[in-house]
Amino acid sequence: MGIPLYWWLAVAAALFCLGLYGALSRKNAIGVLLGIELMLNAVNINLVVFWRYITPQALTGQIFAMFVIGIAAAEAAAGLAIIIAAYRQRDTVVVDELDMMHW
Amino acid sequence: MGFFFNLTPFVPLFPLLAFAVIILFTHRNNRLSSNIAIGGITLSTVIAWGIVAATIAGGERTRTEGWQLSIPWLPAGTSVLDIGLAVDGLSAAMLFMVPFVCLMIFIYSQGYMNLGKANQDPRYARFFAYMSLFAAGMLGLVVARDLLFAFISWEVMGLCSYLLIGFWSFRNRNTEDHIDEAQVDRAKKAGLKAFITTGIGDVLLLAGIALLYSYTGTLTFRELFQPETLAALQQQTLLGMPAVTVIALLIFGGAVGKSAQFPLHVWLPDAMEGPTPVSALIHAATMVAAGVYLVARTMPLFIAGFDYTSAPALYWVAIIGAITVLLGATIGLAQDDIKRVLAYSTISQLGYRMMGLGLGGVVVGIVHLLTHAFFKALLFLGAGSVIHGMEHGHHAMSHHAPGDLAESREDESFNANDMKQMGGLRHRMPRTVWPYLFGTLALVGLAPFAGFWSKDEILGEAFVGWQHTLAIDHHLLVWLAGTVGVFLTALYMGRQLALVFWGRPRHQAAAQAHESPNSRTVPLMILAGFALVGGFANAPFLGSPLHHFMADIHQASHLVNVAATEFNFVVAGMSTILAVTGLLAGWLLYRNYQAGQVEPFKRYLGPVFTVLERKYYIDEFYQLAIVQPVVWLADQVFNFDYRWVIDPFVNLVAAIGRWAADISGVFDSVAIDTFLVEGVARAFNAAGRWLRYTQTGRVQNYLLVVVVTVLMLVGLYLYL
Amino acid sequence: MLTNQMVQILVFVILTIMTLGGGLGVVSSRNLFHSALFLVLSLVGVVGYYALLDAGFLAVVQLLIYVGAIAVLILFAIMLSRGLMARRQHQRNEQWWIAALVVLLVFVVLLVVLGQVDWPVADEQALLSPNVSVGQLGQVLLGPYMIPFEVISVLLLAALVGAIILARET
Numbered sequence: 001m002g003i004p005l006y007w008w009l010a011v012a013a014a015l016f017c018l019g020l021y022g023a024l025s026r027k028n029a030i031g032v033l034l035g036i037e038l039m040l041n042a043v044n045i046n047l048v049v050f051w052r053y054i055t056p057q058a059l060t061g062q063i064f065a066m067f068v069i070g071i072a073a074a075e076a077a078a079g080l081a082i083i084i085a086a087y088r089q090r091d092t093v094v095v096d097e098l099d100m101m102h103w
Numbered sequence: 104m105g106f107f108f109n110l111t112p113f114v115p116l117f118p119l120l121a122f123a124v125i126i127l128f129t130h131r132n133n134r135l136s137s138n139i140a141i142g143g144i145t146l147s148t149v150i151a152w153g154i155v156a157a158t159i160a161g162g163e164r165t166r167t168e169g170w171q172l173s174i175p176w177l178p179a180g181t182s183v184l185d186i187g188l189a190v191d192g193l194s195a196a197m198l199f200m201v202p203f204v205c206l207m208i209f210i211y212s213q214g215y216m217n218l219g220k221a222n223q224d225p226r227y228a229r230f231f232a233y234m235s236l237f238a239a240g241m242l243g244l245v246v247a248r249d250l251l252f253a254f255i256s257w258e259v260m261g262l263c264s265y266l267l268i269g270f271w272s273f274r275n276r277n278t279e280d281h282i283d284e285a286q287v288d289r290a291k292k293a294g295l296k297a298f299i300t301t302g303i304g305d306v307l308l309l310a311g312i313a314l315l316y317s318y319t320g321t322l323t324f325r326e327l328f329q330p331e332t333l334a335a336l337q338q339q340t341l342l343g344m345p346a347v348t349v350i351a352l353l354i355f356g357g358a359v360g361k362s363a364q365f366p367l368h369v370w371l372p373d374a375m376e377g378p379t380p381v382s383a384l385i386h387a388a389t390m391v392a393a394g395v396y397l398v399a400r401t402m403p404l405f406i407a408g409f410d411y412t413s414a415p416a417l418y419w420v421a422i423i424g425a426i427t428v429l430l431g432a433t434i435g436l437a438q439d440d441i442k443r444v445l446a447y448s449t450i451s452q453l454g455y456r457m458m459g460l461g462l463g464g465v466v467v468g469i470v471h472l473l474t475h476a477f478f479k480a481l482l483f484l485g486a487g488s489v490i491h492g493m494e495h496g497h498h499a500m501s502h503h504a505p506g507d508l509a510e511s512r513e514d515e516s517f518n519a520n521d522m523k524q525m526g527g528l529r530h531r532m533p534r535t536v537w538p539y540l541f542g543t544l545a546l547v548g549l550a551p552f553a554g555f556w557s558k559d560e561i562l563g564e565a566f567v568g569w570q571h572t573l574a575i576d577h578h579l580l581v582w583l584a585g586t587v588g589v590f591l592t593a594l595y596m597g598r599q600l601a602l603v604f605w606g607r608p609r610h611q612a613a614a615q616a617h618e619s620p621n622s623r624t625v626p627l628m629i630l631a632g633f634a635l636v637g638g639f640a641n642a643p644f645l646g647s648p649l650h651h652f653m654a655d656i657h658q659a660s661h662l663v664n665v666a667a668t669e670f671n672f673v674v675a676g677m678s679t680i681l682a683v684t685g686l687l688a689g690w691l692l693y694r695n696y697q698a699g700q701v702e703p704f705k706r707y708l709g710p711v712f713t714v715l716e717r718k719y720y721i722d723e724f725y726q727l728a729i730v731q732p733v734v735w736l737a738d739q740v741f742n743f744d745y746r747w748v749i750d751p752f753v754n755l756v757a758a759i760g761r762w763a764a765d766i767s768g769v770f771d772s773v774a775i776d777t778f779l780v781e782g783v784a785r786a787f788n789a790a791g792r793w794l795r796y797t798q799t800g801r802v803q804n805y806l807l808v809v810v811v812t813v814l815m816l817v818g819l820y821l822y823l
Numbered sequence: 824m825l826t827n828q829m830v831q832i833l834v835f836v837i838l839t840i841m842t843l844g845g846g847l848g849v850v851s852s853r854n855l856f857h858s859a860l861f862l863v864l865s866l867v868g869v870v871g872y873y874a875l876l877d878a879g880f881l882a883v884v885q886l887l888i889y890v891g892a893i894a895v896l897i898l899f900a901i902m903l904s905r906g907l908m909a910r911r912q913h914q915r916n917e918q919w920w921i922a923a924l925v926v927l928l929v930f931v932v933l934l935v936v937l938g939q940v941d942w943p944v945a946d947e948q949a950l951l952s953p954n955v956s957v958g959q960l961g962q963v964l965l966g967p968y969m970i971p972f973e974v975i976s977v978l979l980l981a982a983l984v985g986a987i988i989l990a991r992e993t
Contacts, residue, residue, distance in 0.1 A: 007835070013933040014843055018843065018846035019849075019850075022849060022850035025922045026850070026914060026916070027914055030900055030901055034850075034862050035849070041865070045872055051878070056945055062960065063968055070979060073893060073979065078985055082989055085989045087904045
């Protein structure tokens with residue numbers, strides 16, 4: 001492979017940080033969900049990169065990436081359903097206004 | 104016989120299947136649902152007893168090495184996470200008790216939840232589904248081969264405790280006519296309290312498991328307890344202690360939560376808000392037994408590297424146990440709710456088990472667990488029978504006297520759980536009183552009832568240990584706490600018996616109480632039989648057979664002492680005398696108690712009694728320790744000062760015009776009041792407001808805090 | 824003359840611009856609909872990464888599930904709750920600048936830590952051609968990984984049922 005491992009890891013870290021920033025700073029719950037999707041993708045890149053560079057014989061990395069995709073699908077479905085339900089009940093998708101755990 | 108071992112997976116699986124079938128398919132048919140639940144646990148019981156028989160017949164090899172099954176669960180990188188099942192002497196002993204007591208409780212519940220009657224619980228089927236899942240969790244824990252599976256089962260139980268304690272908080276306003284809003288609220292809070300309080304312990308346990316895995320790379324009990332593994336763990340240091348001690352303390356933290364030890368005991372008495380069979384299940388067969396079982400199971404971790412100063416894991420187990428014994432027993436003296444007395448009694452008896460384990464005695468702790476499960480289930484089911492009888496009496500009372508109907512409806516003071524309104528029930532409920540009496544004698548520990556043998560073994564072990572060293576150490580402490588605990592136990596049980604079954608009825612409902620039907624009294628009688636003879640299983644004159652049966656599994660680690668202590672007449676005699684004295688004292692004091700009188704204990708103990716009645720104010724303390732009351736307090740102080748300090752200040756200003764001579768005095772008031780008194784109030788208020796911002800309820804704030812914390816931990820890890 | 828390595832690096836750079844640029848768009852766009860479209864761009868970039876890493880099957884899975892299903896799902900959700908978001912409001916909450924600082928710190932720490940580790944990279948020969956066929960993946964998935972595989976399918980089913988129950992009009 002012509003590309004150093006460190007580049008890959010740096011790109012994944014950057015993507016993860018972008019996602020984290022989105023999850024922390026977005027006002028809209030769907031925006032938060034988008035950030036989480038970015039983070040999951042960053043993790044997946046890492047899994048595949050480590051498989052490719054460190055244990056190309058074992059398939060663990062690829063398999064786990066597939067599991068992560070599956071879980072991400074479940075998370076997106078449940079998360080969006082919650083957002084839709086909250087939208088119906090409280091008429092908002094702004095995370096700051098969904099503060100039922102508030103003192 | 105060995106054939107039964109291969110059926111082990113079905114022991115937790117049948118109740119689990121019952122849960123799934125009820126939830127998914129049969130929840131519309133109540134009778135079928137409860138029968139499925141009972142059928143599931145019956146099959147479990149049959150298999151479990153088959154396994155017990157096979158273990159007994161299998162001889163020593165089966166008891167120590169037993170049978171195991173490993174399922175490769177998740178290959179992760181270079182290692183594979185296994186989960187698996189195993190049976191050996193210790194789990195076999197538990198397998199004898201758990202499914203059977205569950206079965207008794209299930210049968211009882213069918214009557215308790217009023218199957219087929221007009222007032223049948225609307226979520227009847229769901230109740231049995233949750234109970235089945237609860238039983239499955241406990242059985243899973245008992246047959247777990249490794250900490251991973253044990254933890255999964257542990258958490259399943261945590262979930263079920265929440266669902267069942269808060270069972271009556273999910274009442275549907277559209278389908279039920281009369282809902283006691285206060286009860287709904289209490290149930291909701293109790294469920295949350297149990298879940299969060301035990302959750303604190305669970306986090307500690309998970310941390311312990313993670314540490315253990317990072318050091319040893321395995322979570323299987325048998326591999327962990329190899330002498331080499333333990334020695335390696337002893338050599339590592341963490342936080343100035345051997346790593347093994349830190350891990351043991353973290354695991355014990357989990358047990359403190361689940362087994363309601365001080366200071367996390369507060370959830371257990373509130374767990375009364377669930378239906379009575381749930382209390383019986385939690386207090387006897389499942390939840391609280393789980394913590395004790397886990398400590399017994401991981402005992403080599405506690406003993407490894409044990410000495411008082413640098414590796415005090417066992418020491419703390421004994422200390423916490425001793426505190427809990429005294430705490431539970433003294434609070435039990437001052438409670439009026441029949442189930443609450445039993446709840447504090449459970450806490451105190453759990454303390455005995457922890458003390459037993461703290462002495463390094465796996466067997467004494469577990470034997471007490473087994474005997475206690477039988478008689479405490481009996482007492483709780485008996486209490487449920489009494490409460491139902493009282494409710495019946497109350498119902499009949501308003502029924503038979505239609506003229507007084509309006510009055511009885513307004514009879515707000517009636518509380519079916521209040522012992523002070525009972526009295527004389529031995530005539531009204533002749534089939535409940537005898538089993539209840541048996542349970543009481545077993546709890547108090549009078550020969551030949553079950554509690555005598557198991558409790559005295561703990562005390563005997565402590566006493567002998569003390570005689571060996573003659574130093575003021577935890578052996579002496581355990582023995583003293585245990586002996587005082589015997590007296591206190593007898594005292595509150597004597598009070599309870601006198602209040603509930605003796606004397607004259609102190610409320611119309613008690614005078615018209617009804618005996619419960621057979622579906623409820625027959626399980627009581629069966630359990631009473633076990634309360635009578637259960638202790639003989641490990642009686643010293645039979646050679647303490649359970650010692651070898653259970654403790655052999657820990658021989659591999661070369662650490663656990665399995666020999667039984669000899670029967671000690673001094674210890675047994677003393678506790679018997681104290682128990683009889685306590686019972687008689689309680690009974691004599693309360694025999695002639697009349698409604699409305701000041702309680703005898705209160706007469707003699709005065710303010711101490713109030714402290715006990717309020718449970719040492721621990722709940723209040725915890726309430727104060729969280730943020731909202733701080734704000735409340737600050738507001739109160741602020742208001743108080745405004746009303747009492749500012750107003751006089753205003754008056755003083757008015758007085759200036761009249762008494763100009765007093766200027767210097769006024770100046771003092773101004774300086775002191777505004778800067779000191781009011782300043783303090785302002786500071787409190789500001790602190791309250793400021794602290795309040797940490798509880799924003801906004802998930803993104805919390806996430807930010809998590810990220811910052813992780814960053815700080817990484818920083819610590821990198822540069823320390 | 825373009826060597827194989829140069830081509831790889833060129834492709835990598837283009838994909839990185841797609842992925843990170845898309846990611847930046849996701850978190851900074853004021854219009855949520857645009858955010859979601861940027862997410863699609865970013866996800867397609869990741870598809871390219873997988874292809875570059877010789878994980879062909881995974882690339883297809885990524886394209887199908889992420890781009891095909893999840894992104895479309897999100898677009899639907901945005902359109903369903905659109906009435907509210909049409910009211911132009913700030914898309915950032917008040918803690919965004921703290922978040923930006925903290926995240927920047929996280930990124931720096933990650934870069935430093937990742938640089939310090941001595942990764943046990945496999946030798947040249949092994950790196951050349953992993954040649955994983957879909958058949959092999961399938962065998963492993965239904966062999967050693969069967970239990971997690973089944974658990975994930977149950978999880979998906981549960982999420983599906985849960986989503987229907989949550990979002991159903993009552």
